[in-house]
Amino acid sequence: MQARSLVAAACAAAAIIAAAGASEAKPKPPVADAPRAIPLPADAIKRLRSGDLDQIKSALDDVRTSARAGAPAAPAVAELLAHGLSPVLTQAAIDTLADTEAEAGSEALSVYAHHRNVELRRAAVQALTRTRGAPAVRALRAALSDPDPAVRGLAATGLGNMRAKDAVSDLFVALDHKVAEAAASIGQLCAGSECERLAGKLGSVPFDVVTSGLDQVLFRPATDVSDDVKVKIVGRVRELGTGEANRFLRTVQDKWPKAWSARVKQSIDQGVLATSGSPGSGGTP
Amino acid sequence: MRRAWLGGMGLALATTCSACGGGGAQGHFASFSTNWEDDGGVSIARVWQRVGGATIAPAADVVIGVGGHTDKLVGMRLDGGGRWTFAHPIDARPVVAGEVVVGSGGGEVFALEAKTGSVLWRRPTGGIPLLGAGDDGTVTVVSFRKAGAAGSVLLAVTHDGQVVQQLETDRPLGAPAVLGRLAFVPWSGQYVSVIDLASGDEAARVTLREQTSRAWTQGGALWFGEVGYIRFDEHIRDASKGKATTVTLPARELPGSPKLMPSGSKPLAPVADAEDKVHIYARPRGADSGATIEDDRWYATYFRIAMGFGAGKGKLAWVHMGATDYVGGAAAEGGLVLCDEQGKVVQLDAKTGGTLSEADLGEPVKACVVNVDGQRLTGAPADAKPLAQQLSEVVTSDDPQLVIAQKLLLRELASAEDDVATKALVDLARDPRTSPDLLGDARAALANRRNGATYMEAALARHYDFLKDVLRPPPVGPIAQALGAMKEKGAAALLASHLFDPADTDDDVKQAAAALAIVAGPEQLASLRQFFGMYRASAPNDDVAAAVVSVGQALVQLQDPGGASAVTGAAKDPTTVPYARERLEAIVASLPPTPSPPEPKKK
Numbered sequence: 002m003q004a005r006s007l008v009a010a011a012c013a014a015a016a017i018i019a020a021a022g023a024s025e026a027k028p029k030p031p032v033a034d035a036p037r038a039i040p041l042p043a044d045a046i047k048r049l050r051s052g053d054l055d056q057i058k059s060a061l062d063d064v065r066t067s068a069r070a071g072a073p074a075a076p077a078v079a080e081l082l083a084h085g086l087s088p089v090l091t092q093a094a095i096d097t098l099a100d101t102e103a104e105a106g107s108e109a110l111s112v113y114a115h116h117r118n119v120e121l122r123r124a125a126v127q128a129l130t131r132t133r134g135a136p137a138v139r140a141l142r143a144a145l146s147d148p149d150p151a152v153r154g155l156a157a158t159g160l161g162n163m164r165a166k167d168a169v170s171d172l173f174v175a176l177d178h179k180v181a182e183a184a185a186s187i188g189q190l191c192a193g194s195e196c197e198r199l200a201g202k203l204g205s206v207p208f209d210v211v212t213s214g215l216d217q218v219l220f221r222p223a224t225d226v227s228d229d230v231k232v233k234i235v236g237r238v239r240e241l242g243t244g245e246a247n248r249f250l251r252t253v254q255d256k257w258p259k260a261w262s263a264r265v266k267q268s269i270d271q272g273v274l275a276t277s278g279s280p281g282s283g284g285t286p
Numbered sequence: 287m288r289r290a291w292l293g294g295m296g297l298a299l300a301t302t303c304s305a306c307g308g309g310g311a312q313g314h315f316a317s318f319s320t321n322w323e324d325d326g327g328v329s330i331a332r333v334w335q336r337v338g339g340a341t342i343a344p345a346a347d348v349v350i351g352v353g354g355h356t357d358k359l360v361g362m363r364l365d366g367g368g369r370w371t372f373a374h375p376i377d378a379r380p381v382v383a384g385e386v387v388v389g390s391g392g393g394e395v396f397a398l399e400a401k402t403g404s405v406l407w408r409r410p411t412g413g414i415p416l417l418g419a420g421d422d423g424t425v426t427v428v429s430f431r432k433a434g435a436a437g438s439v440l441l442a443v444t445h446d447g448q449v450v451q452q453l454e455t456d457r458p459l460g461a462p463a464v465l466g467r468l469a470f471v472p473w474s475g476q477y478v479s480v481i482d483l484a485s486g487d488e489a490a491r492v493t494l495r496e497q498t499s500r501a502w503t504q505g506g507a508l509w510f511g512e513v514g515y516i517r518f519d520e521h522i523r524d525a526s527k528g529k530a531t532t533v534t535l536p537a538r539e540l541p542g543s544p545k546l547m548p549s550g551s552k553p554l555a556p557v558a559d560a561e562d563k564v565h566i567y568a569r570p571r572g573a574d575s576g577a578t579i580e581d582d583r584w585y586a587t588y589f590r591i592a593m594g595f596g597a598g599k600g601k602l603a604w605v606h607m608g609a610t611d612y613v614g615g616a617a618a619e620g621g622l623v624l625c626d627e628q629g630k631v632v633q634l635d636a637k638t639g640g641t642l643s644e645a646d647l648g649e650p651v652k653a654c655v656v657n658v659d660g661q662r663l664t665g666a667p668a669d670a671k672p673l674a675q676q677l678s679e680v681v682t683s684d685d686p687q688l689v690i691a692q693k694l695l696l697r698e699l700a701s702a703e704d705d706v707a708t709k710a711l712v713d714l715a716r717d718p719r720t721s722p723d724l725l726g727d728a729r730a731a732l733a734n735r736r737n738g739a740t741y742m743e744a745a746l747a748r749h750y751d752f753l754k755d756v757l758r759p760p761p762v763g764p765i766a767q768a769l770g771a772m773k774e775k776g777a778a779a780l781l782a783s784h785l786f787d788p789a790d791t792d793d794d795v796k797q798a799a800a801a802l803a804i805v806a807g808p809e810q811l812a813s814l815r816q817f818f819g820m821y822r823a824s825a826p827n828d829d830v831a832a833a834v835v836s837v838g839q840a841l842v843q844l845q846d847p848g849g850a851s852a853v854t855g856a857a858k859d860p861t862t863v864p865y866a867r868e869r870l871e872a873i874v875a876s877l878p879p880t881p882s883p884p885e886p887k888k889k
Contacts, residue, residue, distance in 0.1 A: 054861070082819070082820075083815075083816070083819045084819050084852075085818070085819040085820060085821070085822045085823040085824065085856070085861075085862075086823055086824065086861065087823050087824060087861050088824045091823075091824055112786070112816055112820065113820070115786040115787070115788055116788065116820065116824075117788050117792070117795075117821075117826060117830060118824065118826060119788070121824075122788060145752070145753055146750070146751045146752040146753045146754070147752065147788070148750055148752065148788060148789045149788075153752065171753070174753045175753060178752060178753055
């Protein structure tokens with residue numbers, strides 16, 4: 002499930018860039034390569050409430066297979082979690098709620114985001130990034146303070162994916178506490194000055210971590226992040242004058258959609274040129 | 287005993303001693319001889335009659351530090367007079383005797399005016415180490431340990447530098463005192479011989495029934511002792527029968543097992559060691575009916591901690607913590623004077639431990655000798671605090687060297703009634719810097735508190751929070767035990783919140799649940815049901831399973847129909863973890879039978 006959600010997130014990001022490249026002002030909705038939905042079996046909810054472990058297990062499998070179409074079963078799965086299941090079935094129930102992507106599952110998952118079993122906690126946090134809603138955002142913001150580093154990282158990534166703009170300040174605190182995943186999420190969510198603040202981390206936070214966020218900022222549409230901000234960010238990277246700065250700018254240069262801002266493109270080109278002589282830059286462009 | 291020239295030992299002390307013949311004068315016997323037979327106190331009674339009525343002038347109230355690289359003495363009067371410095375190699379701890387400071391080093395012994403540091407006299411010694419000294423205002427008597435051999439040397443020198451006696455013996459002499467031209471010399475740990483300085487003969491001897499290696503004058507009286515205080519008074523004649531006027535300190539546990547006085551028969555190094563830093567101080571006081579301890583207080587130091595105790599039962603009265611280790615001190619009338627290794631001198635109030643005054647020798651010291659006789663410490667203590675607060679400050683101090691004392695003081699804190707004590711225990715138990723040696727004790731003490739619920743609840747309000755750098759959860763388990771025992775219903779919500787904190791230990795969760803079984807109210811039902819469902823089938827261990835049982839008990843006690851039904855169901859459900867299921871079955875079995883619904887009336 003984890004791999005599946007990460008792939009989904011990567012696809013979504015790629016789709017944003019592709020769409021933005023086609024038309025910066027009006028990005029087209031991502032074209033999902035979604036499998037055809039399998040309808041939820043009629044007796045699935047009844048089996049979930051049967052109290053019989055085998056029936057519950059088979060019903061959870063069916064609901065997962067139905068994915069979003071299994072959303073009507075989410076309350077019944079949440080009831081199971083509230084009633085209590087063995088660790089194995091608990092994990093299955095959490096994963097099932099994730100696959101339904103039903104906000105109705107978020108409250109139950111929020112509770113399990115505090116479970117003493119760290120594996121269940123991680124699963125619940127990942128699931129929340131898919132079920133979404135206000136309870137999910139609350140739970141993920143809380144999970145940034147979890148004792149487990151993996152939970153913190155998943156929560157940071159989840160907040161970015163959920164477009165939880167209110168969480169940017171928390172994400173900056175997380176970044177300052179070495180939650181590297183927070184950088185990319187900040188890049189997805191930041192407003193102008195916040196994006197510049199992220200760029201200001203260059204030098205104090207590892208380059209790769211900061212640029213994972215700056216990359217997100219630069220490829221957000223102009224309606225979301227202004228050219229001025231993007232030019233400033235490129236300038237901050239260029240000022241580093243290092244080989245890694247050159248390599249990053251060249252990557253951006255290569256990916257920069259042709260239809261996008263010429264002004265930003267120019268600053269990127271100049272940045273690449275200015276840093277091309279830096280040690281480790283890999284030569285002139 | 288031989289009357290010896292120190293020069294005879296290869297030393298160069300000149301003497302004017304003219305009474306160096308053998309003993310045998312009427313009433314006299316061989317000094318320090320071991321074939322002496324107890325005279326039943328006759329000889330010492332004679333001495334008492336001779337000098338008992340003499341007025342003993344108070345000794346100088348001074349602090350003497352060994353400074354530099356043990357190559358100088360720094361003196362300071364406690365009455366606010368100026369400081370003085372005397373440059374000289376120092377090979378043993380200096381001694382204050384009367385108005386004189388006696389020191390040794392560089393192959394000689396010297397005497398200085400205690401108030402000014404002016405040299406009174408100096409004599410070559412060949413480097414034998416100084417033991418102790420006494421002075422009656424005209425004559426200074428100094429004892430030395432023989433170099434490389436058993437035995438001692440006793441030297442009596444007038445203030446103008448004339449040697450009046452010089453005795454050598456194979457016996458281990460202690461630190462002497464002088465009164466009326468008689469030297470009172472403790473030796474072999476149990477005798478005090480009275481040497482007539484005019485003749486050099488032993489005029490009297492007394493056998494003491496307590497370890498004794500020191501004689502000194504203080505508070506207008508002459509005292510003998512090492513582990514206690516024996517007064518030279520009319521009862522001294524019965525000393526061999528154990529009936530001398532004696533005062534001792536009550537036995538009690540102290541960190542580092544300090545001594546009241548170091549042995550007077552062993553030289554003290556010029557540099558203070560652990561025994562100087564871990565020390566007991568007290569001041570005997572003569573009374574019509576015998577002797578007591580001044581102010582009913584005695585004191586102990588443990589590095590930079592000073593403690594005051596009641597003289598009766600040794601109950602802790604106060605604790606004071608300095609900036610650096612105390613290396614010397616003396617009990618005075620009204621308090622305690624301590625000198626630390628930075629050369630700071632502090633006067634502490636006997637009653638409260640508050641600071642009465644502070645002074646400074648002007649430089650760090652290797653060792654420090656404090657002598658207080660006539661001066662009474664007075665004034666309003668500047669920083670007097672309640673004992674619980676003092677203890678709190680000491681036990682929460684982040685200083686690994688103090689852990690042994692902190693463990694002891696923690697027990698004192700645990701028995702304090704004050705709420706502040708609870709706060710200190712909470713702080714200690716949640717501070718990540720707390721030594722593991724203390725943490726267990728602090729948690730145990732906290733669990734046994736029955737007051738200070740406010741502080742406990744404030745602690746429970748904090749949870750582990752990575753982003754806020756709260757990286758140690760509060761001591762939930764002990765606090766829960768205490769709050770449960772206090773039936774503190776106001777804490778129920780906070781306790782319930784800790785059921786869901788994964789940073790808390792399993793035992794914390796177990797204790798929180800156990801407390802909730804006592805204090806939970808209807809407001810906690812939702813949390814209780816949630817926890818019960820969450821863990822009844824997935825409890826990772828017996829502690830969490832025990833928490834499930836406690837929560838089940840709470841649900842039943844609160845007569846929550848949904849909760850009770852969940853408990854009944856869980857008791858039968860094979861997926862419920864066995865530990866919890868067995869115990870839930872017992873709870874369900876103890877429930878009163880559900881009344882049957884009334885049968886419909888037949889028409």
